[in-house]
Amino acid sequence: xxxxxxxxxxxxxxxxxxxxxxxxxxxxxxxxxxxxxxxxxxxxxxxxxxxxxxxxxxxxxxxxxxxxxxxxxxxxxxxxxxxxxxxxxxxxxxxxxxxxxxxxxxxxxxxxxxxxxxxxxxxxxxxxxxxxxxxxxxxxxxxxxxxxxxxxxxxxxxxxxxxxxxxxxxxxxxxxxxxxxxxxxxxxxxxxxxxxxxxxxxxxxxxxxxxxxxxxxxxxxxxxxxxxxxxxxxxxxxxxxxxxxxxxxxxxxxxxxxxxxxxxxxxxxxxxxxxxxxxxxxxxxxxxxxxxxxxxxxxxxxxxxxxxxxxxxxxxxxxxxxxxxxxxxxxxxxxxxxxxxxxxxxxxxxxxxxxxxxxxxxxxxxxxxxxxxxxxxxxxxxxxxxxxxxxxxxxxxxxxxxxxxxxxxxxxxxxxxxxxxxxxxxxxxxxxxxxxxxxxxxxxxxxxxxxxxxxxxxxxxxxxxxxxxxxxxxxxxxxxxxxxxxxxxxxxxxxxxxxxxxxxxxxxxxxxxxxxxxxxxxxxxxxxxxxxxxxxxxxxxxxxxxxxxxxxxxxxxxxxxxxxxxxxxxxxxxxxxxxxxxxx
Amino acid sequence: xxxxxxxxxxxxxxxxxxxxxxxxxxxxxxxxxxxxxxxxxxxxxxxxxxxxxxxxxxxxxxxxxxxxxxxxxxxxxxxxxxxxxxxxxxxxxxxxxxxxxxxxxxxxxxxxxxxxxxxxxxxxxxxxxxxxxxxxxxxxxxxxxxxxxxxxxxxxxxxxxxxxxxxxxxxxxxxxxxxxxxxxxxxxxxxxxxxxxxxxxxxxxxxxxxxxxxxxxxxxxxxxxxxxxxxxxxxxxxxxxxxxxxxxxxxxxxxxxxxxxxxxxxxxxxxxxxxxxxxxxxxxxxxxxxxxxx
Ligand SMILES: Cc1ncc(C[n+]2csc(CCOP(=O)(O)OP(=O)(O)O)c2C)c(N)n1
Ligand SMILES: [Mg+2]
Numbered sequence: 001x002x003x004x005x006x007x008x009x010x011x012x013x014x015x016x017x018x019x020x021x022x023x024x025x026x027x028x029x030x031x032x033x034x035x036x037x038x039x040x041x042x043x044x045x046x047x048x049x050x051x052x053x054x055x056x057x058x059x060x061x062x063x064x065x066x067x068x069x070x071x072x073x074x075x076x077x078x079x080x081x082x083x084x085x086x087x088x089x090x091x092x093x094x095x096x097x098x099x100x101x102x103x104x105x106x107x108x109x110x111x112x113x114x115x116x117x118x119x120x121x122x123x124x125x126x127x128x129x130x131x132x133x134x135x136x137x138x139x140x141x142x143x144x145x146x147x148x149x150x151x152x153x154x155x156x157x158x159x160x161x162x163x164x165x166x167x168x169x170x171x172x173x174x175x176x177x178x179x180x181x182x183x184x185x186x187x188x189x190x191x192x193x194x195x196x197x198x199x200x201x202x203x204x205x206x207x208x209x210x211x212x213x214x215x216x217x218x219x220x221x222x223x224x225x226x227x228x229x230x231x232x233x234x235x236x237x238x239x240x241x242x243x244x245x246x247x248x249x250x251x252x253x254x255x256x257x258x259x260x261x262x263x264x265x266x267x268x269x270x271x272x273x274x275x276x277x278x279x280x281x282x283x284x285x286x287x288x289x290x291x292x293x294x295x296x297x298x299x300x301x302x303x304x305x306x307x308x309x310x311x312x313x314x315x316x317x318x319x320x321x322x323x324x325x326x327x328x329x330x331x332x333x334x335x336x337x338x339x340x341x342x343x344x345x346x347x348x349x350x351x352x353x354x355x356x357x358x359x360x361x362x363x364x365x366x367x368x369x370x371x372x373x374x375x376x377x378x379x380x381x382x383x384x385x386x387x388x389x390x391x392x393x394x395x396x397x398x399x400x401x402x403x404x405x406x407x408x409x410x411x412x413x414x415x416x417x418x419x420x421x422x423x424x425x426x427x428x429x430x431x432x433x434x435x436x437x438x439x440x441x442x443x444x445x446x447x448x449x450x451x452x453x454x455x456x457x458x459x460x461x462x463x464x465x466x467x468x469x470x471x472x473x474x475x476x477x478x479x480x481x482x483x484x485x486x487x488x489x490x491x492x493x494x495x496x497x498x499x500x501x502x503x504x505x506x507x508x509x510x511x512x513x514x515x516x517x518x519x520x521x522x523x524x525x526x527x528x529x530x531x532x533x534x535x536x537x538x539x540x541x542x543x544x545x546x547x548x549x550x551x552x553x554x555x556x557x558x559x560x561x562x563x564x565x566x567x568x569x570x571x572x573x574x575x576x577x578x579x580x581x582x583x584x
Numbered sequence: 585x586x587x588x589x590x591x592x593x594x595x596x597x598x599x600x601x602x603x604x605x606x607x608x609x610x611x612x613x614x615x616x617x618x619x620x621x622x623x624x625x626x627x628x629x630x631x632x633x634x635x636x637x638x639x640x641x642x643x644x645x646x647x648x649x650x651x652x653x654x655x656x657x658x659x660x661x662x663x664x665x666x667x668x669x670x671x672x673x674x675x676x677x678x679x680x681x682x683x684x685x686x687x688x689x690x691x692x693x694x695x696x697x698x699x700x701x702x703x704x705x706x707x708x709x710x711x712x713x714x715x716x717x718x719x720x721x722x723x724x725x726x727x728x729x730x731x732x733x734x735x736x737x738x739x740x741x742x743x744x745x746x747x748x749x750x751x752x753x754x755x756x757x758x759x760x761x762x763x764x765x766x767x768x769x770x771x772x773x774x775x776x777x778x779x780x781x782x783x784x785x786x787x788x789x790x791x792x793x794x795x796x797x798x799x800x801x802x803x804x805x806x807x808x809x810x811x812x813x814x815x816x817x818x819x820x821x822x823x824x825x826x827x828x829x830x831x832x833x834x835x836x837x838x839x840x841x842x843x844x845x846x847x848x849x850x851x852x853x854x855x856x857x858x859x860x861x862x863x864x865x866x867x868x869x870x871x872x873x874x875x876x877x878x
């Protein structure tokens with residue numbers, strides 16, 4: 001018999017997927033695996049697919065693990081943890097040669113001949129769980145088996161289990177610990193250590209594993225947002241959940257409203273009364289908020305609104321991703337008024353830009369929209385803890401009691417050079433005013449006079465001048481001198497950054513221009529790039545190329561190629577390379 | 585001591601001569617003065633409508649919101665500043681039709697705001713269309729053959745919404761002193777209070793005139809046995825309304841129901857000692873959040 005030489009294993013570079021029926025704990029199991037990796041000093045990116053139902057659909061949790069920064073998942077995987085047959089039917093073709101499947105061979109019949117280049121690891125998950133009188137332990141057993149296959153430190157999983165189940169008591173911790181160990185031992189005892197991938201602890205400081213929505217919620221907490229009224233809508237809901245769970249830690253008041261109309265109305269009311277307040281929704285809810293966006297505009301009441309996009313129109317694809325609300329938000333509401341739209345591309349930007357949104361809203365007394373989408377909101381990434389010293393609080397011009405005492409003729413809408421009129425807050429003596437949704441004079445009283453209408457319109461728009469100076473130009477990633485430029489905004493940042501690695505491997509020099517400030521549109525950088533020699537590609541998760549059209553409208557220039565995708569799925573890094581290569 | 589005049593502005597009023605809004609204004613400003621409230625201690629949240637145009641004629645912190653949306657704006661203001669008195673002034677169209685959903689849920693919440701409905705049983709500002717409280721058969725521009733949809737009984741609705749709605753009353757703009765008494769009690773009441781005010785619209789509602797109303801109204805408190813803590817009795821009284829082609833029947837006025845109950849804000853320890861708007865805005869430690877991510 002030929003001696004098998006021990007093939008070198010790929011260490012700390014893994015594309016992993018767990019799949020199973022909805023409602024069976026795939027999400028938490030996937031998260032536990034990702035945190036096991038980050039607790040060992042590794043980096044992860046977590047992408048989740050699930051249908052809009054509670055039981056019976058198909059869920060997947062995909063984790064990319066790396067020693068260095070990982071930006072996105074691959075469309076190929078190395079290890080598939082399959083909790084049902086459907087997972088294998090749907091995803092086994094995603095496996096790279098040399099990949100493996102962990103599955104329950106007593107429940108799922110697989111013929112090794114059908115999977116020639118794949119290693120099959122059958123573990124009697126259900127029987128082992130039922131032996132312990134708890135079917136739900138399947139996931140824990142699978143996680144243990146999974147770590148054994150990857151030859152990773154089981155202790156990390158055991159400590160996670162104890163952290164998670166501590167609250168439920170010692171017995172539950174022990175039950176899960178035993179189950180994890182049993183899964184681990186089963187692999188070690190029944191299979192050769194022949195799987196080609198391995199994870200190893202590194203000495204790095206463990207990072208956080210955080211979703212875009214959690215980062216947005218943390219941004220609100222950091223900014224001193226004290227009132228958050230909202231109505232649930234995927235993929236924005238987890239902001240509401242997170243803030244509610246923590247409301248007493250931050251002295252925040254979180255209210256579930258009767259609809260999105262009231263959510264924005266309440267947030268505007270609270271801001272009017274001097275409290276930083278925001279709400280969050282998806283496009284459907286935002287559609288209901290539209291009239292209030294204009295109320296914020298004409299009454300010059302600051303407010304922050306998060307819109308986490310999903311594919312529309314109407315109910316659309318509730319649990320999938322799209323970037324098709326941009327043009328809608330730029331023009332939402334009747335009439336014209338100043339507004340700012342920010343589109344973070346990752347958790348880090350989601351945190352800092354959300355915090356900054358409150359400053360912009362209060363300084364300019366306008367609505368500020370933070371634009372996210374399913375991909376950013378509900379994907380988890382490993383990232384360093386946010387640096388709170390970088391968060392500044394700038395409340396803009398709010399008059400103190402002393403300021404008002406010396407001002408007997410307070411005018412809420414005083415015409416000023418900047419367009420910004422200092423605010424008084426209800427309760428303050430000498431600050432009485434009329435905050436009026438009708439066109440108004442400097443005091444706030446309704447007026448229909450032509451001259452005053454023009455003055456007030458000009459005042460409200462004159463703020464844009466200072467705003468334009470403050471907005472941040474898109475950032476360039478990759479080789480600054482590259483002749484091929486990819487252009488994107490918001491959440492496409494992650495797959496595009498990952499694709500830069502692939503371009504590099506192929507010897508193609510590419511740079512990436514990423515917009516986070518979308519309205520008003522920063523023009524300098526894009527004008528420069530579109531007038532330089534070279535090829536430009538704009539990538540958007542929508543049908544119309546909305547940013548491309550906006551750039552054309554504002555600069556008269558347009559990128560050479562539009563790469564668009566509107567099937568609810570994000571761009572895959574490999575797909576980006578393939579689609580761009582066709583034109584170079 | 586403040587006087588009703590302290591709540592006046594310099595602007596010329598443009599309600600029609602004889603408009604019911606004048607009676608409500610007299611009663612409300614009188615009530616505020618009677619309660620010793622200074623204008624800066626009151627936020628008036630106006631809806632859109634003829635009543636909403638009052639934003640120009642009330643001195644105080646005035647927020648003139650959108651049609652139907654004054655209640656949620658007021659709720660946001662109240663949660664931000666629970667030391668302030670928040671008074672909503674809106675029409676039967678704004679509060680019972682366009683904003684009906686907000687009304688229902690504000691009652692459920694029992695949030696401490698006072699809701700004064702200028703109930704002229706018509707859309708005034710948009711020149712005379714039927715409203716939810718229009719009487720059956722009322723001919724308007726949108727009901728030339730007469731209204732066919734059943735009249736909404738706002739007091740019955742309010743009483744029926746939750747197990748113990750906390751303050752339900754009806755006044756008449758033609759009897760400002762009586763209305764003032766009701767409003768004083770409504771403002772003093774902790775929790776949601778509804779004061780539905782019968783207000784003739786002298787221009788568009790030819791039916792529910794001062795005369796028509798005067799012939800029919802009577803005061804609940806004139807019956808010494810009336811007990812405003814008896815919910816079923818209140819509900820029964822709330823259904824009393826003239827019906828038939830000649831509007832036969834009576835209209836009770838006064839405080840139908842009143843109950844002490846924990847108000848919405850009181851469920852939040854976050855705002856029991858210092859109102860939100862007075863809490864310093866600074867970057868807190870995020871340890872409580874970050875710990876979730878490891
Ligand atoms: C969203 C919206 N829809 C419609 C209108 C037009 N509108 C203004 S006032 C009003 C109805 C007024 O009736 P009511 O609320 O009873 O107030 P009243 O004028 O009778 O005091 C309507 C429909 C509006 N301003 N906004
Ligand atoms: Mg009316």
